[in-house]
Amino acid sequence: MAAAATIDARASHSFRESCTALFESCTSLCVVHPATQARVSWRPVADALPLPSGVGVALVTFFSEDGAVDVKATATRARRCVDLGVSSVLVSGTTGEAARLSVEDRVELAAAVKEAAPEVPVVVGTGLPDADAAVEVSARVAEDGGADALLVYCPEEAGPAGFYRAVRDVARGRPVLAYHFPLLAARGLATEELASLDVDGVKDSSGSSNRLADLVELGVHVYTGSATGLLLAGTCADGAILALANVAPTECIAAWNGDAGAQRGLFARHRRATRDFPSYLKSNEPV
Numbered sequence: 001m002a003a004a005a006t007i008d009a010r011a012s013h014s015f016r017e018s019c020t021a022l023f024e025s026c027t028s029l030c031v032v033h034p035a036t037q038a039r040v041s042w043r044p045v046a047d048a049l050p051l052p053s054g055v056g057v058a059l060v061t062f063f064s065e066d067g068a069v070d071v072k073a074t075a076t077r078a079r080r081c082v083d084l085g086v087s088s089v090l091v092s093g094t095t096g097e098a099a100r101l102s103v104e105d106r107v108e109l110a111a112a113v114k115e116a117a118p119e120v121p122v123v124v125g126t127g128l129p130d131a132d133a134a135v136e137v138s139a140r141v142a143e144d145g146g147a148d149a150l151l152v153y154c155p156e157e158a159g160p161a162g163f164y165r166a167v168r169d170v171a172r173g174r175p176v177l178a179y180h181f182p183l184l185a186a187r188g189l190a191t192e193e194l195a196s197l198d199v200d201g202v203k204d205s206s207g208s209s210n211r212l213a214d215l216v217e218l219g220v221h222v223y224t225g226s227a228t229g230l231l232l233a234g235t236c237a238d239g240a241i242l243a244l245a246n247v248a249p250t251e252c253i254a255a256w257n258g259d260a261g262a263q264r265g266l267f268a269r270h271r272r273a274t275r276d277f278p279s280y281l282k283s284n285e286p287v
Helices: 002-026 069-085 102-114 130-142 162-168 190-198 210-219 227-232 249-256 260-275 279-282
Strands: 053-056 089-091 123-127 149-153 176-180 201-204 222-224 239-242
Touching: 002 222, 053 176, 053 249, 069 089, 069 102, 089 102, 102 130, 123 130, 123 227, 130 149, 130 162, 149 162, 190 210, 190 249, 210 222, 210 227, 222 227, 227 239, 227 249, 249 260, 260 279
Parallel strands: 053 089, 053 239, 089 123, 123 149, 149 176, 176 201, 201 222, 222 239
Antiparallel strands: none
């Protein structure tokens, strides 16, 4: 048991280090250049699909050997996941290694994924450590198309109320999801605070069932980012946006729909993905 605990601690530490490293490189890389499941609609937009219920994929981003974004391979993975039943695609999130992506990369990926899978909503991550830069990126992504909704974490030094109002102002009517992920060096969002923000919901990757219960009772639209809690989330949350849906979309959907065996089967995949992030998600085909 002690050995197992040590392995778990190392895996968690490795995943935390990966997330922190990605986050800390955001400022230099993300330069703002001038220039098959039921869906629930919160804010209809003429050229945007409504946000979905059910399981979405937090898409990986593929890169070529020289470090350039492989847009075609990334869009192909999105199409495969949609063919297997996912109801939305998130590009340039934590799993998509957003810190390695320029603003142009995010726009290009969103457009390519939208073209590859036009029947499902495409959510685009626009978070950055600097609040002003995050608002500018949100404006650029909303303006250039491809995004049906935006996912934005709150920078550590920003006031959430003012920050999300600013994002809302540039989102061109598209839904805005807050992002709560304790492993990121971003500002955490308390449940009561979230209920008061000008957002359409939250992607919550805390993995806390108590926090999920609080948010649901407060009337917040919740998209869980935890594949280990789908059996519960499927009874009360609005949806899920999952890294594991890159490799196990059908199993994630089954767990969301109440299959306890599928939920149990995801535990081993979760450990592998955490230990070997993000290469495990890239090196295995979705099933």
